[in-house]
Amino acid sequence: MTFSIVARSADGLLHGVAVASKFLAAGAIVPAAEAEVGALASQAHANLAYRSQGLALLRTGVPAADVVAGLIAADPGRDDRQLGVVGAHGDGATWTGPRCHPWAGGRSGDGWAAQGNILAGPEVVDALRDAWLGGADLPFPQRLLAALAAGDRAGGDRRGRQSAALFVVQRHGGYAGTGDELVDLRVDDHRDPVGELGRLLDIHTLLFGKPDPATLLDLTGPVADEVAALLAAAGHPVGAAGLEEALDAWAGVENLEERIVPGRIDPVVLDHLRRTTAAVAGG
Known part of the structure; x- marks a missing residue:
């Protein structure tokens, strides 16, 4: 069976x-x-x-x-x-x-x-x-x-x-x-269980995959400016505590905390932030 x-x-x-x-x-x-x-x-x-x-x-x-x-x-x-x-x-x-x-x-x-x-x-x-x-x-x-x-x-x-x-x-x-x-x-219980398992594995990899140190971006300059603007658009504006705390708060809501690296940002996280913000803007 x-x-x-x-x-x-x-x-x-x-x-x-x-x-x-x-x-x-x-x-x-x-x-x-x-x-x-x-x-x-x-x-x-x-x-x-x-x-x-x-x-x-x-x-x-x-x-x-x-x-x-x-x-x-x-x-x-x-x-x-x-x-x-x-x-x-x-x-x-x-x-x-x-x-x-x-x-x-x-x-x-x-x-x-x-x-x-x-x-x-x-x-x-x-x-x-x-x-x-x-x-x-x-x-x-x-x-x-x-x-x-x-x-x-x-x-x-x-x-x-x-x-x-x-x-x-x-x-x-x-x-x-x-x-x-x-x-x-x-x-x-699914009509296409193997296909659905693949979809779940993709989500699992997004949420719980380990950041690649070689691809991490410093949270400075234009990258920091973009992240701040995206967080504000996503409803997590940078406050007195700073950019990293706002990013941590957003990541916790999105279940991405395993991909957070102090002082830097995983491109996977940045891409997800961009998509999330675009979806919010698109209604």
Whole structure:
């Protein structure tokens, strides 16, 4: 009922899962991941215990193939299960029970595993694999999403579309560095869940992406003048406290506080300020 990819970044610092299904809220059931430990997808007749048990094994350094072997050996329902695992090092591993509804199967390699059941055909998993291997130039979350989108275009779940999810972990990669959940996005019920997941990831990247130090602009001269004028037009005029406080106040309303850098401005923030002001002016 599902197709997914579990993967690790080339530097081993990120792990994640991307999944889509003709099933309500697959993201609530399939993915699990722990920063610098590994990632896991449990699907078909999913065994939710695989998630915590699998991560516990990965935490002790058990290779992905042995994690899969251990989980299914202890599970009398393994013939109806599907599982993908990747650890902190080495190849990923995948299992497809013989009673999973066709087409069902998986592929795996260094740092990744792709699998699916009730699919249009093996071309779905092949598309996941090929897009993952060909996407090394993309940021890790976008690479996972690109693989999922390729599987969707190849036919995906042969029953149709309903839900999709993207879960990526990185040590201290979560909001304000207070957690490890770098990306945790779900589309629970939608006609085009993978497309909608892409839209959400774009918003997530805008709001929570880290500023590129090489592109930051000093808040001085013409840049400061423009920012002050835009803030005033957006309803946040510069007061006695100064330009930076007005910018901070506006950014807090827009949920862009993660992109604020003292004394400078991220071009992404400036572009959003320009668009926001233009929208207000346009009514």
